[in-house]
Every structure is written in structure tokens, then in C-alpha cells.
Amino acid sequence: MRWLRENSLALAFLVMFLLALGGQAVAGLLQFNDRQVAEGAEPASFFQYVASSAFAVDVAENWQSEYLQFFLFIMLTVWLVQKGSPESKESGEEGVESEERQQIGRYAHDRSPAWARAHGVRLWLFSNSLGLVMGGFFVLSWLAQSVAGQAAYNSERLSDLRDPVSWGSYVTSAEFWDRSLQNWQSELLAVLSMVVLSIYLRQRGSPESKPVGASHSATGVEG
Incomplete structure (x- = not known):
């Protein structure tokens, strides 16, 4: 229960995303098959539609x-x-800020990610990840x-x-x-x-x- 509570925001959005994606697939299939029938073509199955370029382009x-x-x-x-x-x-704070404020390098603390204490390419990658x-x-x-x-x-x-x-x-x-x-x-x-x-x-x-x-x-x- 603690894990669910601590991750409830991400889980809520994940569930809503999956429901919306599923709803889009069903509605899109109905619309797609309506056009297929109007043009005298065979209607597609659900799995044919979600594997089609028509569905992929709408999602992407x-x-x-x-x-x-x-x-x-x-x-x-x-x-x-x-x-x-x-x-x-705040105005005047534009930019990437100091190492002290960003808690990197020698200003990293015990709970800082390991790459926050790194230097060079690793620090740049993590700083801009x-x-x-x-x-x-x-x-x-x-x-x-x-x-x-x-x-x-x-x-x-x-x-x-x-x-x-x-x-x-x-x-x-x-x-x-x-x-x-x-x-x-x-x-x-x-x-x-x-x-x-x-x-x-x-x-x-x-x-x-x-x-x-x-x-x-x-x-x-x-x-």
C-alpha cells in the first residue's frame, strides 16, 4: 500500500493513458471500418487496425x-x-546555475545520484539527461x-x-x-x-x- 501511495500520480496517469489509448483504438476502428464499408472494402479486425499505419500515424x-x-x-x-x-x-537566475545550487561535483551530498559526483562527460550527460x-x-x-x-x-x-x-x-x-x-x-x-x-x-x-x-x-x- 505504501508503494501504491508513493507512486499514485504516475500510476493514475498510466491507467488513464491506457484507457485513452484503448478508447482511441476502438473509436478509430469503428471510423476506419465505416470508411471501408462505404468504399466496398472488407472491414478490418481490431488487431489488424492497431497494427495498421492508419492507427500508428494517429498515435505517433x-x-x-x-x-x-x-x-x-x-x-x-x-x-x-x-x-x-x-x-x-526568478529574474536574474537565468542559465544553468552554479554547482553549489545544483548540488553537483564537490557540493553533492550523501544521497545525490552517483553521476552528480562525477566529472566531464558523465556529469554533462546526467546534467542534461x-x-x-x-x-x-x-x-x-x-x-x-x-x-x-x-x-x-x-x-x-x-x-x-x-x-x-x-x-x-x-x-x-x-x-x-x-x-x-x-x-x-x-x-x-x-x-x-x-x-x-x-x-x-x-x-x-x-x-x-x-x-x-x-x-x-x-x-x-x-x-
Whole structure:
């Protein structure tokens, strides 16, 4: 029970993710088969659909926009500030900060991760590991979207008796960028809303909000 309580936030999001993904698969299958029947083709089974490029591209294009959002937020908050937002550092604290404040090198303590006491490449990798992994996930999901999207796009073209396109032609096409940018703009708007609204609005008990009584100008303060 203690393990469940201490990991309840991650577990809750994992369960909601799996339910949403399953729901997307079922709804997507129904929509896909509706088109198949309308075109006089055979409907697909559930496992055929979730293994198809049509399902893969819908999943991957959402994943890459989410990882782009977090990658940009992680990296930009190193150097940029927003007065009054709990999502920002105080003005004048821009940058990677001192070793003492980051508790690395000779300032590491007994419970610090081993690589926080390292030097050179190992310390650099660990110091930037969150941004590197988020950026890596974005690149991989972007590639997955482009490959699955090309396959799905070519399937539609072949059904219309048109020639398939190469991967390079697809990733420079309006089809690809329309799918990508409609997701990117929504994620960037959500981050902008969080950064700005958290200046003036509160959620009691949430670490993503300032304390209810904190001034609007208080920056980098979390409840």
C-alpha cells in the first residue's frame, strides 16, 4: 500500500493513458471500418487496425507534439523567465546555475545520484539527461509519424489510382505539416495558458500552483 501511495500520480496517469489509448483504438476502428464499408472494402479486425499505419500515424503524431512541448518547456525555462509564474525562475537566475545550487561535483551530498559526483562527460550527460531524453523521444516519435504517415498516405493514393510518394516527398508535403502543426499549436497554447494563468489563478494544494495567499508577482514559488 505504501508503494501504491508513493507512486499514485504516475500510476493514475498510466491507467488513464491506457484507457485513452484503448478508447482511441476502438473509436478509430469503428471510423476506419465505416470508411471501408462505404468504399466496398472488407472491414478490418481490431488487431489488424492497431497494427495498421492508419492507427500508428494517429498515435505517433500526438506523441511527438507532447514530447516537443515538454522538451521546449524544459529547455526554454533554463534561459527565459516569466514574472509571477510558478513555472519560471526568478529574474536574474537565468542559465544553468552554479554547482553549489545544483548540488553537483564537490557540493553533492550523501544521497545525490552517483553521476552528480562525477566529472566531464558523465556529469554533462546526467546534467542534461531530462532534456536529451525528451528531445530523443520527440525525434523518434516524429520519425515514427513520418514513416507511418507515408504508408497511410500512399495507401490512400493507391486506392485513388495515384502514384505513391517517397518519404522525402511526404515529409515536405502539406499533408504532413498540416497534421504536425495542428498538434503543435494546441500544445504550445496549452503551455502558454499554464504559464500566464498560474500568475493570477490558484489551485490549493497543487505543486503546480503558487500558495493561495502568494502575491501575483511572486515568481518560482510553488504550493
